[in-house]
Amino acid sequence: MIQIPARRGKATRLLQGQSVKVINTHGQQVVDTWAFALADITEFMSMEHTRIAIGRIIPAVGDALVTNRRRPILRLVEDNSGGIHDTLVAACDRWRYELLGCATYHDNCTDNLAAALAELGLSPPETPSPLNLFMNIPVIDGNRIDVLPPVSTPGSFVTLRAEMDCIVALSACPQDMVPINGLAMTPTEAHFGIV
Numbered sequence: 001m002i003q004i005p006a007r008r009g010k011a012t013r014l015l016q017g018q019s020v021k022v023i024n025t026h027g028q029q030v031v032d033t034w035a036f037a038l039a040d041i042t043e044f045m046s047m048e049h050t051r052i053a054i055g056r057i058i059p060a061v062g063d064a065l066v067t068n069r070r071r072p073i074l075r076l077v078e079d080n081s082g083g084i085h086d087t088l089v090a091a092c093d094r095w096r097y098e099l100l101g102c103a104t105y106h107d108n109c110t111d112n113l114a115a116a117l118a119e120l121g122l123s124p125p126e127t128p129s130p131l132n133l134f135m136n137i138p139v140i141d142g143n144r145i146d147v148l149p150p151v152s153t154p155g156s157f158v159t160l161r162a163e164m165d166c167i168v169a170l171s172a173c174p175q176d177m178v179p180i181n182g183l184a185m186t187p188t189e190a191h192f193g194i195v
């Protein structure tokens, strides 16, 4: 298994038919997840296109996650984490932390995506809205959203199978100002493997 260090990102190539297993090592860590088509990274996994394709806001086992050209790029094939993930909320960025009152630079998932792709010699065409694995954003009364700790447990995991050759990027979210990574508000490392 490969470590996603706390507060950092990693990217990997995934060929069609291969799967990436994302492990919530300590159980309370959100992992922002992106996928870009290997042939053309301006085609990427899109939450807004996926929600209409699957008819719900949280993908379930068997669901295909589609691109901004409405083609399946990943499929959720395994999930023992409790099934609570988020497709609504943008990746954190330096401005999110400024708004929360952070006066200095704060690690963030947007910069982690750019750094992870840079290690592969690429740069993201934009920061797509991520699949926020393990992130618990319930919709209340059909309209409001809340920000709650993950329901996942240590060692639980999600497996995503590539439906096309792609690059998958993962960020261990550095959020430590709201309890999205658990009530301790302490970001931790996570792990992934190609299976």
Ligand SMILES: [Zn+2]
Pocket (backbone or CB within 6 Å): 032, 091, 092, 093, 108, 109, 110, 172, 173, 174, 175
């Ligand atoms: Zn984040």
